[in-house]
Amino acid sequence: xxxAKAPKSEQTRTLILETALRLFQERGYDKTTMRAIAQEAxxxxxxxxxxxxxxxxxxxxxxxRIAAEHQAAVRPVLDKETDLQARLAGVLKAWLDIAAPYHxxxxxxFKNAADPESPLSPFSPESEHAREAAxxxxxxxxxxxxxxxAPELVDILPELMWLSQMGLVLYWxxxxxxxxxxxxxxxxxxxxxxxxxxxLARFRVLRPLVLxxxxxxxxxxxxMAQTATARKR
Amino acid sequence: xxxAKAPKSEQTRTLILETALRLFQERGYDKTTMRAIAQEAxxxxxxxxxxxxxxxxxxxxxxxRIAAEHQAAVRPVLDKETDLQARLAGVLKAWLDIAAPYHxxxxxxFKNAADPESPLSPFSPESEHAREAAxxxxxxxxxxxxxxxAPELVDILPELMWLSQMGLVLYWxxxxxxxxxxxxxxxxxxxxxxxxxxxLARFRVLRPLVLxxxxxxxxxxxxMAQTATARKR
Numbered sequence: 001x002x003x004a005k006a007p008k009s010e011q012t013r014t015l016i017l018e019t020a021l022r023l024f025q026e027r028g029y030d031k032t033t034m035r036a037i038a039q040e041a042x043x044x045x046x047x048x049x050x051x052x053x054x055x056x057x058x059x060x061x062x063x064x065r066i067a068a069e070h071q072a073a074v075r076p077v078l079d080k081e082t083d084l085q086a087r088l089a090g091v092l093k094a095w096l097d098i099a100a101p102y103h104x105x106x107x108x109x110f111k112n113a114a115d116p117e118s119p120l121s122p123f124s125p126e127s128e129h130a131r132e133a134a135x136x137x138x139x140x141x142x143x144x145x146x147x148x149x150a151p152e153l154v155d156i157l158p159e160l161m162w163l164s165q166m167g168l169v170l171y172w173x174x175x176x177x178x179x180x181x182x183x184x185x186x187x188x189x190x191x192x193x194x195x196x197x198x199x200l201a202r203f204r205v206l207r208p209l210v211l212x213x214x215x216x217x218x219x220x221x222x223x224m225a226q227t228a229t230a231r232k233r
Numbered sequence: 234x235x236x237a238k239a240p241k242s243e244q245t246r247t248l249i250l251e252t253a254l255r256l257f258q259e260r261g262y263d264k265t266t267m268r269a270i271a272q273e274a275x276x277x278x279x280x281x282x283x284x285x286x287x288x289x290x291x292x293x294x295x296x297x298r299i300a301a302e303h304q305a306a307v308r309p310v311l312d313k314e315t316d317l318q319a320r321l322a323g324v325l326k327a328w329l330d331i332a333a334p335y336h337x338x339x340x341x342x343f344k345n346a347a348d349p350e351s352p353l354s355p356f357s358p359e360s361e362h363a364r365e366a367a368x369x370x371x372x373x374x375x376x377x378x379x380x381x382x383a384p385e386l387v388d389i390l391p392e393l394m395w396l397s398q399m400g401l402v403l404y405w406x407x408x409x410x411x412x413x414x415x416x417x418x419x420x421x422x423x424x425x426x427x428x429x430x431x432x433l434a435r436f437r438v439l440r441p442l443v444l445x446x447x448x449x450x451x452x453x454x455x456x457m458a459q460t461a462t463a464r465k466r
Contacts, residue, residue, distance in 0.1 A: 110344070189452070189453075190449070193442075200438065200439060206439070209426075209429055209430060209433055212425075212429060220415070220419055
């Protein structure tokens, strides 16, 4: 996947990242050292550290790549559909398709990422870049749909939609069905449920509950408050 | 904790269980064998297998014990309080207190239990006994409160309340705050949120959403459907 037209430094960066992902998959994340990654990629250890200052940074590089591929893959559905449920289901299923090659890696790597205090957690301050890109997709899912949304929920619903995507990711990590068929069905069902929730959030009596759910997540997950603050800047 | 007045077989069972928990904590769950547990407990390996046919069964024994201790510990709050939020917060905080000695064990053991297909998952068919006992507590939380509940939600809400308790357990596993102080605050906040949700579920327009959330969980978590079926028997 190394692009010959990209600048040399970009090519080296991609080479190191792809070598790391292959070694993580072959040897396990915990057992793979930066030195082994550099050696296998044919660069000096110092050079590898220049691009990624730790193994954790390599995983952030992986998250960023998945997020970028996902942003490209959702264009057809987001440019065409105006129905919220179809937009959301399309976005979730595009993610499952992009992540498919990494399923085995994700399962062995999960125990490192499940800890919210780990830099590898999707909720960590270190993951903010990839998280913001992923939440941006959900902002567009909502903004481009014909669903009406209360002004006080416009900023909050995309973060909750992203959280429900994290629920799908957790389910997918352990999904052993052929072609992750069960995860695809969960994506469809989740999109239906979320659309119903968004539709009910029109009712004034329900909005405080939505706000309280969101507040609970931002108060208890380390990186979420930071994301919420970044949104207000 | 071995009770001198209990029958001999009950004493042996308790001895094996407590030895296993200690070894899991000292050596890690994966590295502890049934043979080592038997040896350390001073019984034959055959005898250990008579009481627990696998390591997984030892963990079920652990779950059952926690559930039984919890059922006893919630008596004061459930006999006294009629306010739903106070009942629920009391029940959640009693669980945190009972589980406190096992926090270190829970963290290292988590990766085995997080997989919904594992017999150690709280959602597995194998965990049904402990899960039913835990859901029973939530049935009583709701039934003994002065909150009004729609008839079609009476069976469903306790299972959803138990699911939110599983969310708290997940948070607690990774909670490194002194005395798990953050988990205690999450228990309070979660009880407030759930009470608000139960109160809103009086509105007819919201009930289909609650039913759909519950249906999603029973369709996608292996043991939940079984629990739902058992409830109807």
